[in-house]
């Protein structure tokens with residue numbers, strides 16, 4: 001099979017983006033959040049350039065990618081689209097940190113001091129500081145990624161000393177929960193940690209939580225950036241990936 005290089009024409013990205021934006025706006029109202037306080041990150045992993053271009057031309061600017069080489073390739077291929085913003089949201093191997101530091105605007109998945117240090121040291125001179133979120137493990141042993149809440153203060157202190165990183169907030173990928181109440185219960189300690197952190201540092205403005213399955217709970221729990229893929233771009237096909 002050939003790689004999926006064209007956009008599936010049955011997916012109307014512009015209409016999907018409008019639909020997701022309406023859903024976010026209505027959840028903001030429902031949970032009595034401030035208007036426009038939740039950004040939409042369009043998660044475009046495995047999707048072809050044409051799909052990202054379609055989203056861009058519909059007004060979307062922030063894109064999330066999980067695989068380093070794919071992220072770098074897309075960033076280079078779409079460099080002509082002004083104002084496009086690249087967010088790395090996947091696991092980071094240390095031998096790939098340089099590529100991330102050189103190309104991305106944001107990294108949501110910082111969960112080790114070693115990676116933070118490498119991103120700082122490898123951020124090219126002349127680029128603004130890399131915006132980072134600390135990935136927090138709020139699901140306990142079910143997840144291997146993320147800093148435990150008990151280790152969060154140490155990680156914040158470590159990153160605060162790195163001049164080429166700008167700490168913007170926290171990110172989490174909780175294990176799936178049975179219902180809305182359970183989703184909110186898992187988010188509660190994270191929201192508390194975020195509130196404490198933002199009191200101590202005025203640059204902290206981002207709580208990256210919420211995916212297609214838990215948008216309502218995430219927005220109720222203070223999310224400022226939701227990460228949505230499938231509802232915008234359609235189902236992913238991983239068969240073409242190496």
Ligand SMILES: *Cc1c(COP(=O)(O)O)cnc(C)c1O
Pocket residue numbers: 043045066089090173211212213227228229230231
């Ligand atoms: C893939 C991914 C998403 C988006 O998932 P969908 O179910 O396609 O909306 C969000 N966050 C992270 C970290 C992801 O890897």
